[in-house]
Amino acid sequence: MLKIANLSAWYGHSHILQDISLEVKRGEIVTLIGRNGAGKTTTLRSIMGLVPKRQGSVVFDGEEILAEPAHKRFHRGLAYVPEERRIVPGLSVLENLRLGIIGSANRSKENERIDLIAETFPRLKQRLGQEAITMSGGEQQMLAIARAMMAEPQMILLDEPSEGIMPILVDEMFELFRNMKTAGTTIMLVEQNVELALGISDRAYIMDQGEIVYHDTATALLADKAMQERYCAV
Structure with a gap:
């Protein structure tokens, strides 16, 4: 559904993403985790076409979309829920x-x-x-x-959906994500609640200082406490 190759992105002169590569298969939930400032939100915004300066490759549903504006990506079936909600x-x-x-x-x-x-x-x-x-x-x-x-949408990008929310609503929300996957929606999730996110995910990537430093199944990362402590401050 989504394949990113050698993607770099800048805010002004600040080089935030540095040649990252990742993929999300159709029907998966894939979680992107890492400390604050690692580049996770910039990754989602780059996928959605909201970062003005970027280079590399973003292929969505078989089509290269790196140069397309955000509204055309929306028409292709890509949706984005930002951290600040924008109600x-x-x-x-x-x-x-x-x-x-x-x-x-x-x-x-x-x-x-x-x-x-x-x-x-x-x-x-x-x-x-x-x-x-x-x-x-x-x-x-x-x-x-x-x-x-x-x-x-065919795929939805979710940025920190559990932040600042009561635990009972967080549980409801993550059950919803499971149901969305069952109904055929592909999800890429940025989330600080590592255990909860990995519990519903198929695979996971860890970012650190604008780079992908780890990739494995969600089950493997859930069991690897040393890796979580090293890169996620868990």
Whole structure:
């Protein structure tokens, strides 16, 4: 589904990603972990086309997309949920959901998708008319994920979905990710909760100082406490 080769990225003169290579197979959950500042968010933003200066190769569903703008990647079926959620103040939960399908080839399915989202996220179903910004942080995170799901993406990039969220909502969220995978959505996950992320993942990569320093199955990394302590400060 996704293959990155020798990808570098810069913010101004700062060389953040340094020739990284990784892949995500169709139907997998792959976790990217590492300390703060390792380059994980920049990797997701580069995949989505949100870092202006980059070079290398990003192949999505068999097509090279490195030079494409973010909206064209969205039309190909790639979705991104940023760490800061980007809920739109002043709009209701329902209106925020509708933003997720504008410009999509699935726009004609808007009502059908809203019904499905409402069943998938019972908390949001109860709050469709509520101003989204007044919800709890966990509920806003669920809304950000639900909004990304509105257009039926083939693959979704999730940046720190559990940050600042109550444990009970985190458990619900990660169960949702398992269900998304079962339904056929491919997921690339950046997450600081290493054990929880590895528990639902197929494979994992570790980043350190803008480079990929480790790759193995999630089960192998879960058992390798020394590697976790070395690169993830667990």
